[in-house]
Amino acid sequence: MSIVLASHQYGKAENRVVRVQRDSARHEIVDLNVTTTLRGDFADAYLTGDQSKVLPTDTQKNTVYAYAKQKGVASIEGYALELARHFVDDVVPVTGARVDVDAYPWTRAQVGGTGHDHTWVRSGSEVRTAAVTVSGQGERQVAHVLAGLKELTLLKSTGSQFKGFLEDEYTTLRETDDRVMATSLVATWRYGAAALEDGFDFDAAYAQIRQAVLEQFATLHSLALQQTLWHMGKAALERVPEAVEIRLLAPNKHHFDYDLERFGVQNHGEVFHADDRPYGLIQAVVANDAHPAAPEAWA
Amino acid sequence: MSIVLASHQYGKAENRVVRVQRDSARHEIVDLNVTTTLRGDFADAYLTGDQSKVLPTDTQKNTVYAYAKQKGVASIEGYALELARHFVDDVVPVTGARVDVDAYPWTRAQVGGTGHDHTWVRSGSEVRTAAVTVSGQGERQVAHVLAGLKELTLLKSTGSQFKGFLEDEYTTLRETDDRVMATSLVATWRYGAAALEDGFDFDAAYAQIRQAVLEQFATLHSLALQQTLWHMGKAALERVPEAVEIRLLAPNKHHFDYDLERFGVQNHGEVFHADDRPYGLIQAVVANDAHPAAPEAWA
């Protein structure tokens, strides 16, 4: 038998960058969590301990902060592209780079009915995400851009049922015509080549897909969370054609009717116990099949 | 020496109650985390294991859910008062009860420009809190109501300085005229007797104090987080005179200027590292001294 180093990568995780735009009295702010991952000619670092081709993760950190100023963060996708291309283009042993960005939402504090110039309130648990992968040199260089959101917590208090399911000897669940459906959605979509051309507005595309997903959750009478995911994915790709694939992961955050009849109290879908664990976990990948799959974008 | 049971209490923590108001097609929702704590004649349960005076925590849980329907949740303070009074009035061995409620914020999903009837999005990390303590029977019964908020995360990108501080041999901090100031505020205020009369609007009072606190954070040029807290507390008590004491606890979530000059890049308060730990922790109690203190309200 021969034991080999089959693959490897390394980087700096969770650089917490806050970038303030203060060209005028009306500031802008972005609050990011940035992770870099480098792939390339680093086998010697593992096999012999030779670090001569290894760009320290500390240097990657410095670059992450420096680029927030040097290149700015017009969009998180654009910023991640700049970083990933830098590592691949400018650091010789690097053949591929992935940059992940989480962006935390802030809204202007409302003072006297107006948004304040330089004071913000953290709004929502929701996180906007991007993941950019760049590999190869020169004309052969390929870039993939994923965008998405996570921890978008949604609940509908009616308009959801679950019935007609398969039963076996371990099935005790009762059918329901009306239940609370709640989830903490993770959605990640991949942009096709059209989005990589100059002038594509990643922020507008994000807002449109977020709204498409939200509207499906709200307006579709749900026969199952599976069905809701499919319609979310379909609506997203229809709304923004530059997005060619979307992956959805949705925990079914169970809200159980609390049995109050034991105390002579009626409960017609009014009082629920929000349970922690276990939870259903439903996944779907929806794709526009006019575009080729790109598994390497997700690695 | 004589070893004694000096004090004791028990209850059910973190009942996750979701209450849907569905009298019309336009639902309302409250999402709560409720903790009950009972005080009273329970020493035998400890000393001899005799449970005959112990109302099980499971029963407390059932009551929490049942009251969400039977009494409703017009305000979290009112709901907590109903629960606490029930335990003291109706369960013989109970001489005092505390009920803590955390309320998680949801806003209606925007669909077609309007808030949806029965679909919500979790909004903000911010949690509204209430803690009600009731003790004693009949005319001697005393109730205290605390209300508050936590995880209200605020940031201002200018308008904050820190200078002129005390120095000793371990001091290396440099003075600053302009820094990022950020915190995750915990504020808890105590209502005086006037708020316990019928018709007091706890929800309106909450909104007013929250706004007063926010405005001070935004508009005061801060000489230190200490000063900001004092003005927050003062503004809160002035805005809602029924609130007679407020306790503020504010981590100073440090945002450090990232040193980019090492790479020839200027950074005039534009790129920061948001550090996790350690953090400053500033506390203040602000009170209206026309009203007596009530340490038992905070136990």
Place this chain on the structure above:
Amino acid sequence: MSIVLASHQYGKAENRVVRVQRDSARHEIVDLNVTTTLRGDFADAYLTGDQSKVLPTDTQKNTVYAYAKQKGVASIEGYALELARHFVDDVVPVTGARVDVDAYPWTRAQVGGTGHDHTWVRSGSEVRTAAVTVSGQGERQVAHVLAGLKELTLLKSTGSQFKGFLEDEYTTLRETDDRVMATSLVATWRYGAAALEDGFDFDAAYAQIRQAVLEQFATLHSLALQQTLWHMGKAALERVPEAVEIRLLAPNKHHFDYDLERFGVQNHGEVFHADDRPYGLIQAVVANDAHPAAPEAWA
């Protein structure tokens, strides 16, 4: 009405200090989370923004790290005492200081049957705690030392019952002769003056109380978690007479029998669902009444 600053304090929270003793090839290590809190003449910092009496929290941080070398960490209680006394004795505006220390457990990696000289494995979720309060100057100076543990997670799979409890209209719990009892114990004890004399061995006292508590949990046939707490507290104070008061807080981490009879499978206390929330929460304070109470030690 007159709004006043009723009280205040401030400090640096969660300094993550790792101290390596490397006088010989056989290293020793302590891994600490240290929080300092200062009380004193700081009202101007709040009321007028004057910082001239405020020792920056950054300086407190520096001191925490410096003292880990200058004074060492022979015991966490001794280290906390050194820090607290320094702030009170050496920083003029400070009239009182509290230092909290959490210590994380590591054990030597076993290599070839022996504990390794300089490699450790993090062992257990359990955290050892200390909280020292020093106030006043010179001969009037008073010091209080609390010690304790938290996240000591214990489970017994038999030897626990719960029956004979009070019932009301919301009671549905069934009595049980045999259940799983599990908790994540928080125990904090206060040492009397005898422990502050030279030569008292805080580490030995900690180990003895921890063992006393553990043995009671294991060997007492429990009629209720309340009874277990009383016996834990009593055994602790009897084992180490220098400890004069102990406060115990124990979540009842419910393990519910999973109903398998629906599938024709018997379950005699063999398969449980470990539930997250809600949980019972039981508290007790056990004291040696030969010693005066000291509520200020716990503030």
Place this chain on the structure above:
Amino acid sequence: MSIVLASHQYGKAENRVVRVQRDSARHEIVDLNVTTTLRGDFADAYLTGDQSKVLPTDTQKNTVYAYAKQKGVASIEGYALELARHFVDDVVPVTGARVDVDAYPWTRAQVGGTGHDHTWVRSGSEVRTAAVTVSGQGERQVAHVLAGLKELTLLKSTGSQFKGFLEDEYTTLRETDDRVMATSLVATWRYGAAALEDGFDFDAAYAQIRQAVLEQFATLHSLALQQTLWHMGKAALERVPEAVEIRLLAPNKHHFDYDLERFGVQNHGEVFHADDRPYGLIQAVVANDAHPAAPEAWA
């Protein structure tokens, strides 16, 4: 363009099963977190909302608990195999199943110098893991078994250096001959076909690999975390030849020398700040190339 459902799967996540073996007075206990995921003919649930082929996640939960009794948990790998094979063999629409198990460690409480019969203490943050994938029917059925550990937190206070690395214009890190190296290791290995034959001892193999990994961490003078990972992986596969591939993921939990010289205090690798974020993140896949790769085992 045509939008299609490209792939999908669903299941029940985080079933918290505690299994007590009580055939004698000396109990045994396993504490598990079990997640099931089913793949198969479920497209209609997404596309049309037809649930007739969907086994509810509630049924999967019931099965997880029932099998803990019916099949037992001799090893977590064996238990996961039973569950996965059941879903594939007995539920018609299911063509593949994955079962993930986390096992939390408990050790017997020491009472009077002996391990107690039925009382345990949670020991370590470390979690043992298994992930079993079964797909296909009858003779074409294929099973893959992954095993591993996570949150194994290790630290060495000497015997680690980092120097000779690549430098660019953003590099400011200094070389070091002696540093603290710490990580919270995630290791997952794949067993080849030999381990699926009767009589293979998964528990013994786990213990051997864990020990091999630990010994490499302790005894190898580390030139970089990369090198340590390679030697860990190599040692693991050599120690247990039935393991044919191992994936290692190691955060470099930075411990920074605290600069005490500013206060005239020397610090020769004695006082460190344990930083939270960012952290290096090093990954390696080590494989025995006598065995074919099996990417589907990791999906």
